[in-house]
Amino acid sequence: MKRIIIAGIIIVISGISCIKRNADIFFTDKNEKINHDEFNYYYSEGLRLKLLGNNPEALRNFEKCIKVDPENDATYFQIASVLLQNGNIDKGKNYLIKAYKLNSLNVWYSYLLTQIYQQIGSIDSSIYFAEKASNSLAESEILKLKLIELYRIKGENDKIAPLVNEIIKKKGINKQNSIIIINAMVQLGYYQDAEKILKQLYEEFPEENLYMRMLADIYVKKHDNNTAYKIYKQFLENYNNRPDEILWVIDFLQKVKRYDDLIKFTEELIKNENIENREKINLLSELINNDELIRCCENELEYLFIEFEKGSKNEEVSLLLRVDLYQKSGRIDAAIKRLKEIIKKNRENYYAWEKLLILLEENRLYNDLYKEAKEAATEFNLSILAKLLFVRAAIEIEDYKSAMEEIRKAKVIAGNDKETIIQCLLIEADLYYRMKDYNKAFEALENVLKNDSINIIGLNNYAYYLAEANKSLKKAEEMINTVIKLEPGNPIYLDTYAWILYKKGLNKKAEKVMEEVIIKLKGDDPEFFEHYGYILMKLKKCKEAIMYWKMAIEKDNKKSYLEKEINSCLEKRK
Secondary structure (H helix, E strand, O other): OHHHHHHHHHHHHHHHHHHHHHHOOOOOOOOOOOOHHHHHHHHHHHHHHHHOOOHHHHHHHHHHHHHHOOOOHHHHHHHHHHHHHOOOHHHHHHHHHHHHHHOOOOHHHHHHHHHHHHHOOOHHHHHHHHHHHHHHOOOOHHHHHHHHHHHHHHOOHHHHHHHHHHHHHHOOOOOOOHHHHHHHHHHHOOHHHHHHHHHHHHHHOOOOHHHHHHHHHHHHHOOOHHHHHHHHHHHHHOOOOOHHHHHHHHHHHHHOOOHHHHHHHHHHHHHOOOOOHHHHHHHHHHHHOOHHHHHHHHHHHHHHHHHHHHHOOOOOOHHHHHHHHHHHOOOHHHHHHHHHHHHHHOOOOHHHHHHHHHHHHHOOOHHHHHHHHHHHHHHOOOOHHHHHHHHHHHHHOOOHHHHHHHHHHHHHHHOOOHHHHHHHHHHHHHHHHHOOOHHHHHHHHHHHHHHOOOOHHHHHHHHHHHHHOOOOHHHHHHHHHHHHHHOOOOHHHHHHHHHHHHHOOOHHHHHHHHHHHHHHOOOOOHHHHHHHHHHHHHOOOHHHHHHHHHHHHHHOHHHHHHHHHHHHHHHHHO
């Protein structure tokens, strides 16, 4: 949409610029060596081709104009307009800046630069050129409205108020400027003034539901939800089933916490055949993000989603909404069960397979993941994800032979895809590490770093494996320091750093790092508790060590081997 707006502006400005340049015969006589006839021919031909839509040839003619007269601002503008129409915003902007530098008095260059910089998110630059344009056209309401819009984005309220007052005094409020002015008033806290204007506008233009919506939103901001709700009721009488209106109704009912009405409205929405299924999916997805709504009305939402599924003709994405609801409410078993039901009915639903595998992996259900990923890797034999998750499960249940075979297949499918190759190598390194083949693990990680020298996961894993093997601890510390600089505050990387310090005998320093991981960053991985226990034991803090080892076992029963360390510590305390 933004590109279309810019294109429209270019066409208008292009016409103005061309009229001006035709009056000046396209150039000024600042250089008698310029071949006027040649320049005029190429410029006119460029304009003709541009109007015909032959942009490549138009550009070639405008570039010839620059060779004849490199200081003609109109030519740079024409090149910019063609580039912008083609969607090349960055290059178009650079040519427009050249035009502006040659003729900074041309208000249209400033105005278009204002639009471009706003589109790319450079609000300070957008304001700079809007102010430049406004200085040249001091009476332009369009430019003042643009400045109000930009100052609102920047939060410069002190600059908004004078402009708003000036426009109201000189022009009054009308249909064209009302939205920007009212939004500015609301930002300034002028609720009563905005309310009065909106009521007047709605009386004058009763077909404009937007005014009614804005009025309701003002009452919400004033914490007058009852009045806002009355307007909502009135709004529904003029309701046109447009996606933007539906979104507003859902958003409004969530804001005022009218959840019963929200459920009722949503039920009507999913039965409405005039609304596309895609729009329904987007709007239902919004509800899943409301934690309070899920807590109070999970059963009602579940019913709505089931009803939606019945009318959605078994579309793959539609069937997954209920799974998202179960996940958000913490019902992981229900989510897994539902995904298996979907797959049973349609084994070709790849989205359901993918979601199931990821859910199983996230919840460390490796036995189930092994079975399901094995099937998925067969059903979708070109799916890298299915193969890698099968490898992950096979590693965890110590089926190293199957893991080795599947990672080989994954690397073949990856071909020359650098990112996928790196993923395969990282998992392959973990496989070799679990098999205690450290040299091959190091070799795989060296290959990762050849492809990406600052791969954070590769550097972290390499450092950790070196620490576990008690090898090259200085190198390991250098690696993990690089990682922490790239991503400070990550408990996983800090844990690796603490483990390296422990291996180097720097237990006091290691203890401080683990305190940050567990207490400050609230890290609760069983691996953290295990490591912290060893560090505390070295510092002869057996009581604390035992506590953390027990926490590790509680979170991961595979760490039952720590019972031996706990008993050893208890013996020392006697």
